[in-house]
Amino acid sequence: MLPSGRGTYTNPVYASQFPDPFVLQHQGVYYAFGTTGNSRTKDGRIFTLLSSKDLVHWQPLGGALAPPKGAEGAEFWAPEVVHHNGTFYMYYSRGGGAIGASVGHRLYVATSTKPEGPYQEVGLLDVPESKFTIDAHPFQDTDGKWYLFYARDFIDSDNGYYPGTGLAVDRLVNMTKLAGESRTVMRAKHAWTVFETNRTMPLYGNKTFAQWHTLEGPFMRKHNGKYYCFYSGANFLTPRYGVDYCVADSILGPYSDAGAENGARVLHAVAGHVRGPGHHSHVMGPDGKTEYLVYHAWDKNMKERQLCIDKLAWTPQGPRCQGPTYTPQPMPS
Template sequence: MAKTYRNPVYPDVFADPFVLRHDGVYYAYGTAPGGADGRQVPVLRSLDLVDWEPLGHALLPIGAAHYWAPEVASHGGRFYMYYSAGSAPEGTDQKLRVAVADHPAGPFADTGKLLVPDQPFAIDAHPFRAANGQWYLFYCADFLALEGEYRVGTGIVVDRLVDMTTLAGEPRVVVRPHEDWHVFRKERTMYGAVYDWHTVEGAAVLQHDGRFYCFYSGGAWERDNYGVSWVVADDPLGPYTRPEGGHEALLMRTPKGGDLLGPGHNSFITGPDGTSTWIVYHAWDLAQTARRMCIDRIDWVDGTPATPGPTWTDQPAP
């Protein structure tokens, strides 16, 4: 009988999941409480994307209260973890940082560099290597000006990596919040003023048929309006255009009558067969006790990404 799986694929808290494949082994990193030894960022290991073994925590602490959304890039025999850290309530002082290790399970030691020191708030770093070998970093920053369809709130920009710990300092807008479903919180006090705050975050990029698809999660991470959509460009630096039908999350959203809420903040990984693509994301249980790691297959139908997810019943395993 063919193997099946059922979401979530890991029982403990594991938000903002990112999966790296190295030497045939999958390593997952997520946002979750730190370890008893003080280390941060849980790391898991798997051979099939379904059965996951915890390896402890990968990041040596730097004294912050919040460590969010780690992603790891492999380059030149070393591993670079991009993450944000801060200590203010709600993490409103988050700064992007990078840590380095000689093994995907760590330990990762922070380099001491702030990647975008001029930003008061920067999160959700996503390193992306184009087919020509150039690395880019997608990340989130706040926008306080109303411009056309754009709403006030958190949006996604992209910059070129000069080396693995240095940005060119020329960020370009990828996508800003522009739809009603992107609302994070009405009348939110931020930067000394009150705004109807909107959010798009959690960039994850796929290159398909020569185009670059930047997937994002929009809305409020703790509510059922959270979901995944995308924008597309001919170059990693843009300009990015929006597909038709963006009045709702196009790839993944809270299902009616399902067993989960608020699917989002995803990454993508190739399956063990070497050809299939899988979306790795988090979702709440209905009681909202935790965000846990889930997976579903991604296919392209008439040039458009599609998935059966979010799923909560038995599915064919990768």
């Protein structure tokens, strides 16, 4: 969408379908990657790709990932891309269709020599203990070590946690191989993160769960020496869906979400204006100083999840998005 006035923008900044947005900044250009599910872009590829110089005016570049052999009909979700030693690595999940299907999701990695691709799938990042593993997020710590955060299912209710999708982390031995030392980051324990009650799951032998909860879309941000794992919680179709976080002194935890008992604190719905804001990424604005959340939110008819941006502020109470906004805002400087 064009700015609504001189020096302003109004969400959505891309008024078309663009779920699970991730933005990579490389050599002065922003590249946005979005979920395509089981659809293909006009050039026959997977994952919608856009470019921008200012986070507001976006140009379509086609698709990013070449369809892997043997994956016809599969769902492809939530791409994220990093640049390391001259290679661009894309992490994503693919699997057998809608959530709850009899075939789950697994994590994969693809590579390219250019940020816009095309990316070629090069391997599986398997998590053997999970049948449903999504939303891979690569993170390089300040000591140079790489980690992969992701969302996975937990079907037990040990220690008072709810069954459902939670967050985990593992060390990357290299950019295409996990160490196999998975650690739980956070599981659901608050009422607001419920996805569905009395949910029957074909993936787990048609077992019915009285409450199935969801934490998804992890994004790691190190700030003032602490590790903040942001995530989206609840059912993405409901007004409860939004972004919260947990925090730790070490990248492997333990993490605390104290203060998250009553709902999403970072980004949440605005009744009558914004529904389902979440599955975000963080990126610095053109000034290299101002931090933005890039997220999706539903259009008024709930037909499309569209691309939105808003500033993130680090307050004494913790990180808070200055949104979601739906009125004109100052252009990123």
